Amino acid sequence: MVRVRAWKKLIQRLLHGSVNISHLFYADDAMFIGEWSEQNLHNIVKVLNCFHLASGLKINIAKSQVLGVGVSQNVVVQAANRIGCAVLNTPFRYLGRRKISWVAWDNDHSVQTERWFGVSQVSSALKSCLLTFDVAFSSCLLSNWMFALELDKEIVVANKMGASSVSASFRRDVRDGAERQQWDDLSSILNSVVLSSSKDRWTCDLSGDGEFKVKVIRNFIDDLFLPSSDVETRWVKFIPIKVNVFSWRARRDRLPTRVNLSRRGVLLDSHLCPLCNAAMEDVQHVFFRCDVARVVLRKICRWWDLDWQEICSFSDWDAWFLSFRLSSRLKSILEGVFYVAWWRIWRLRNQLVFDASPPNRSTIFDDIVSWSFLWCSSRCNRVFSWEYWLKNPYLISL
Template sequence: MRQGTGLLKKKIYVWWAHLMESDCGGDGGGKEGPFNSLVNEAIIDDAGSKKINRQNLQSRAHGSKSLTSLPGYLGERLFGQFTITPGRGIRYRQNLQSRAHGSKSLTSLPEVAFWLDVWAAPEPFQVLFPSLFQLEVDKGSLVADKFRPGSIGSPWVWRWKRGWLNTDELTEFQQLNNLLQHITVTSGPDSWLWSLDSTGQFKVSSLRRKLVELNYVKPDYVVDWNNWVPKKVGLVAWRAEKERLPTRTALHRRGISIQNLECLMCREYDESCDHLFVSCGFAQVVWQVVCQWCKTQQLIAFRLQDILDAYKRFGGSTEKKKAFHAVCLVSLWSIWNLRNELMFTGKSKTISAVVEEIKLKSFGWVKHRSKEATMTWEKWQSFDVF
C-alpha cells in the first residue's frame, strides 16, 4: 500500500495471458504472474476507478484504443476482457492459443492451472465440466500437478472429494478423458501460439487482416490505382466513380441550391460525373484524340467504369498497359480541371490544348515515376514506349 494524492493506492500485476480471457468477476488481492515478459501493471484506487499503464500496455494491445474495465480476481488470479473497436470486439483468448489448438503438443505447463486457465479447449475446464470442478479437491491445481508420465494406465491424476461419480459426473469425466487423449505433453517452458499467422508469432499484419475481414463490405466496383501518377489524380477518378465529385447534380442532391444543372461543356444535359467524363460531346472528342495518339481503338463507353477499365483491353506489355492507364487517369483529371476553370474563372480551352496538357503532364509523371531513363518526349508523342 502507498499513499498518493489523498487516496490509498494498491499496485497489482496483471497476467497478460489472463487479461485476454473472458470476464470471471469476483474480487480479491493479486500477485505477480509467471509470464514476466508479458506482465502489465494496473493501478486501482479505492475510489473504484481503474487505470491502465499505457506505456506497458502499448506493445501488447497492438494499437487498440478500446479496453474494458478490469474486473476483480477469481481466487488469486485476475481475469479481464480485452476488446477491439466499440461494439464489435475480438476476444484474444480465441486467437492466442496454446499448442493444444495447433500441433496438439504441450509442454509440462508448470504455470497453467488445469481447471481455471484456457489451455486445451476454447473454454476453461471449470466451465466445460462444472460437475467435475465442484468434485475436485484442489481447484487451483496446475497441469503439472495433474500429469504423471510413466504411471500405469492414464497419465492424469485425479483427486475427488468422494470415491464415486454420479451419472452427470461420469458423463463429463468421459468427455474430459476423450479430450485429453488427443493432448501430448512434453517437457520444456510454456509457450503460446498466435493462430492468425502460420508462423505462430504475433504480427500486426495478421491482426489487421482479421479486422478487415470482420468489417469488410465488398464494394460493387473497385477502382485500380496507379502509382505512376500522383494521388491527387487517382483521387479524382476514385471520387468520380463513386459520384462524389461536387458536380452540379451532386450539389443539388446534397441540398445546395443550384439554379442551373446544365453541363458547362456542352450546355445540353445535367452535369453528373458519368455525363461530364463519358457522354459529354467535349469529353468524347477528347477521348477520340487520346485513343488516336495512343494507337488504340476508339473507346466505347457507356459509363465511367468502362473508361477506367479500358487499359485492361489495351494491347502491349504490362508496362505499356500501365502507361495507358496513367494517361486515362490524367485525362479525367484534366477534364475536371477544365470544368473548374469554366466554373470559377470563365476561361475555356480548345480540345487540342487539353490533349497537349494531358500529354505533357502524363509524360513528366510516367517518366520519373516509372524510372524509365530511355523515355524521351519524341517517343512519348508517338506513344512508342515500353
C-alpha cells in the first residue's frame, strides 16, 4: 500500500505539477504526451518504474523505442542511449496495421514545429507504450479537431474553399473557448487566400520562358555553390594534368597552407612557412615572397634571359608575364616552366613537413629544368635537343 501511494503521488506531481504531461489509454497500450526535455524523459522512466513496483509488471527498457519529431536525430539518439532503449524512425507501422507519420501545420503564417517522444514496448499488460512529447500542441490540436469535425474526409481544398463556409461540412458548430480562438485565427488567414481557376501546372522560371532545361538548372546550381573568380583559368598543354590542376588550385588559394588550415580550425604548432620560418605561410608567400621561391624564380629568368623584378602575388606575375613578346607556343612552354617550378617548390615544402629526413634543396632548380624538358619535349610535335634547352630555350625551333 505504501508503494502504491508513493506511485500515485509521483504520478500526480508529474501530471499536475510544473511538468506538463498528458496521457491516453487503449486496450493494452498507453500514450504519454508532453514537452521534450531531459526532466520529462527521466520522469517517465521513473513513473514506469513505480508502476512496476506497484503492479509487479516490469517494463523491458531494452526493447523500448524512442521517437522524436521536430527534434534532431542526434538529440534523439543521445536520449535513447541514456535511457537504454532504441530509436524509432518515421513512418512506422503501429500495431501491425497502418503507417503513422507526423505533420507540422502552418499556424499564424509560420510552421509550428512539433516534438514527439517515442514508442516503448513493455511486458505483460502494457505491450507497448507510446511516449509522445509536444511543444507546439495548439497547431496539432487545430488540425486534429478540424479533421474530426469534417464529414467528408476526402474533400479537396477547392471544394472546401468554394463552399459558403469552411465549416459548412462540419458535423457540429465550433465551440467556444480555445477551439473558437483557433477557429478565428484560421478564418483570418483564409480570408486572404485566393484560389485560381486554372489547372495545376509545372513551370520553371529560371530561363524566363517557363521551360525546364537541364543546362539552366546546372548553371544555376554552379553559380550558387561553386566559387567564382575573375581570373581566367589557364591551361598549358605541354605539362601534365596534375601540374595544371595544382597551379589552378594555387591561383585560387585552395592549397592546404598553414594559414588556410588555421582558418578551417586545424590546430597547428606553427603558422610559419616551413621553407624559411620567417613569415606566415600563404600561397603568395610560398611561391613569390619566400627566399627559396625568389632564388628559383631568379634562376629561371637568368636561364631564359628575362629581366627579373620583385613579384609578390599571382596578379603581379600575370602582369609581368603578359608583357613579354614571344611566340604563342614558346610563351606557353615558358608558362609551363613556371608551373613546374611552383609544383616543385610545393613538393619541397611537403617533404620538409612530412619526411623524416630533410630533402636536398640544392637540386630543386635542376629538377625543374629536367622535368620541364621531359614533359614539354614529349608533348611537342617537334623534337628539340637537350643542349638547346640548357643553353637558351629561345633557340628551340617550334
